[in-house]
Amino acid sequence: MKSIDLMYQTMLAELGQRSLDAAWTADFPPAGRFTPATVKGRKYWYFDTPDGQGGTKRRYVGPAEDPDIAARVADHKRDKDDLRARRRMVNTLTREGGMIAPDAMSGDIVAALADGGLFRLRAVLIGTVAFQCYSGLLGVRLPMASILTGDADIAQDYAISREVEDSLPPIVDLLQGVDASFRPVPHRSGVAASSAFQNAEGYRVEFLTSNRGSDDYVEQPAKMPALGGASADPLRFLDFLIRDPVRTMLLHRSGVPVVVPDPSRYAVHKLIVASRRHVDGQGPAKREKDIRQAALLFQALQQTRRSADLALVYNEAWERGPSWQEEIRIGAAMLPEVDAERLKIQLLDGAKVNREDIVLPFG
Template sequence: MKTVDLMYQTMLAELAQRTMDAAWTADFPSEGRFITMEVKGKRYWYFDMPDGSGGKKRRYVGPADDPEIAQRVEDFKRDKESLRDRRRMVASLTRQGGMVAPDPMSGDIVEALSVAGLFRLRAVLIGTVAFQTYAGLLGVRLPLAAILTGDADIAQDYTISREVEDTLPPILDLLQAVDPTFRPVPHRSGAAASTAFQTKGGYRVQFLTSNRASDDYIDQPAKMPAPGGASSDPLRFLDFLIREPMRTVLLHKSGVPVNVPEPSRYAVHKLIIATKRRTDGHFVLKRDKDLRQAELLFEALYETRRSSDFALAYDEAEERGPAWREALQEGKDMLSKDGQRMLSQILRLGNQQIGKEKTDDPQ
């Protein structure tokens, strides 16, 4: 697998910092102030902004124990950012650096949601649009066939959505500002709530959440306070994927700050989810893409010395119970021969590094 030149990896890190700084400045102008509040025994940062009529509007910022947020609050100031400079950086990273830009539709949608505050409210971009960011995060070149998409998937933990006490503007308004043909998709359960929105051309945006302990919630849309009135589909295994997400930048226009799953978790999750796809029609294509993306990440994580990260994620999934172990084994059996070899290789090395397997073990 070809790697990305260190110069461009460094440039991506700089772009990500500038993009997050610019988003921070836009979200939190100097006339406001930061405060901390306790919610259900946990402390969070909020931002109070005068509303022009003697009152104030309060916005959620993030957990009080997040060191990056704490540092930004401490250093709070207005920094002017050069939009033109960041656009040039994005162009250089995608044209010369070998990193991946989303298709314009995906980029515009994610940008609109990001500007509205979706990722500030700790939502996580998942699916293929998130996978595209791993070229930069891991410093590898990803084949185009594995990164094409016609949809955007957004996930948020149910408890987080309830606790942030903040929300987006109406989600349909945000999407229709990008493409006026966006319409709610009727839910398969017959419920009035929608968890997905689709354009006349077939582009789909779907909202997902972690399943809350019982399968009774599956196939029933969950009412989520944070994403602008959109409900979310509860899915098994999703809590594993979106635990401890990473901040990065989507290479669209001048850069869009997003949260994405940690790459090792993404790889393990794809291995599991591939076994849950139906075996007819376009679901076969989705399953094949799941497996291909997992195989690419096995190789990328191995070559970039992240085998221990993968082994820890895989080990966590195995420890979640028999259904998880069965899905992992079934997913492994569905891999190509090269994919099975790479999975065994990264697990062996990773397990050695975390002390789960002896270095002289022939297995």
């Protein structure tokens, strides 16, 4: 009988260790603590976690003399120390480094969804909460006036949601773990599905997906198998936004790993979105915010020498056809003169680097 090569034995051991680490982290989160207890003269370990009502919930771990358990207890202390160190780093980055932290509600919501597996299931954080991440991602300071929000928007491609064969826990449970007043918002179409959830103070969490067909589907929520019972509103142009997203950190508590749109795509998409805002209700204010965020990103991308990236993404959108071109033209026409000139220079410079032609959106 032939032996398995040592390389494969080592690989199996590594796989086992990583799997154990992942399971252990899930079972014994940093929020809890190990507590020794002596029963009939023998020492055991228990794990105490907050029960959300001012008390603790205790779980049995095992005998103290078990060397594997003893090592895990020591590792848990190290992990908690690391958690504290990461919180200090987040505080330093936001207070001294000029990077942006989200408001507490947004941060807690994104953290709860992330812990539930949102980004593992290839969802993308979009909207203003995502914009808050670009300060650290691009290494620039962004003004606070452009990042204030009262909602969190999440996007996932429908095909991905259907094909991953996995799901978040119930979205309502995750959100109510942050704020018990969260409730599903009845869908405007009248169907028995919810793509948005809102708490008593009006904070809204909304789920979106791409619509590459007729606008007739916009009013019908799409069933999203991976989103824990939530549906999602189909939106045109969203597939462009969430293509090739990037990983970064939301600077909340000890840091939340998130997935956000590429900043060049976000900026171009904002021009398109601004062109489609209604002229009544909150439309004008949202349109102004869209244009402001796009302009800030154009400036940041120029400062960080990413004009070639912007030109590539812009050309991709432009080449999608006349309707896309018209939306881009309308959005670009809303830019203040200095920002429009900056965009023009960037696109020309980027096209030169990319060695490709480009059609400017200005008349």
